Amino acid sequence: MAICNALIKHGYSNFSLEILEYCEAENCIEREQFYIDLYKPEYNILKFAGSNLGYKHTEETLDKLRNRKVSDEVKALLSAKFKGENNPMFGRVSVNHPMYGKTKPEGSGRSPQRIAVLDVLTNERTEYDSIGAASLALNIKQSRISMYFANNQKKPYKGRYVFQKI
Structure with a gap:
């Protein structure tokens, strides 16, 4: 908007x-940053090439964003636009979802941690392919199970479950 206002005020000429x-495409961000640092352009509102890090919206803009109303018509258009193959998540499957198993390409990221869960009330031991699978089955937050391991807990979680890495 600043450059648009300046064009109107001072004239295009x-x-x-x-x-x-x-430059090569892979060097664009680096070269852009070089010129931002060199010339410190007045109308460039972003200080870092390829990032809006450090940019602060004005209070007026924040108010507009907070109070905007989206009509049902616009919601329906956006919903239709991002259905099926147009959805950015199309074809992706949650890695931690127990129904789908391993979905990461071989060698990418950490592999799921198999765990065993002992229910001390029923004395039943169940094995899960991942902490995520156990958290879904037991309706416990995944972070709670991870913290159980991180803190080397020995006593049953909530007086009921003992977790063990396999």
């Missing part, structure tokens, strides 16, 4: 646009 350097 008082501005120019020129290419400073041609």
Whole structure:
């Protein structure tokens, strides 16, 4: 908006646009940062190339964002636009979902931690393929089970479950 207002105020003839350097695509962000640091352009509101880190919306803009109303028509259009193959999550499966098993490509990230859970009330031992699978089955937050291991807990969680890595 700042540059648009400046164009209106000072006139198009008082501005120019020129290419400073041609470079390979993989070097664009690095070169852009170089020129931002070198020239410190007045109309460039972002200080870091390829990132909006450090940018603060004005209070007026924040109020507009907070109070905006989206009509049912617009909601329906957006919903239709992102259905099926157009959805950014299309074809992706949650890695921690027990129904789908392992979905990460071989060698990427950490592999799921198999665990055994002993229910001290029923003396029943159940094995799970991951902490996520156990958390879903037992209706316990995954972070609680992870913290149980991180803190080397020995006593039963909530007086009922003892977790053990396999």
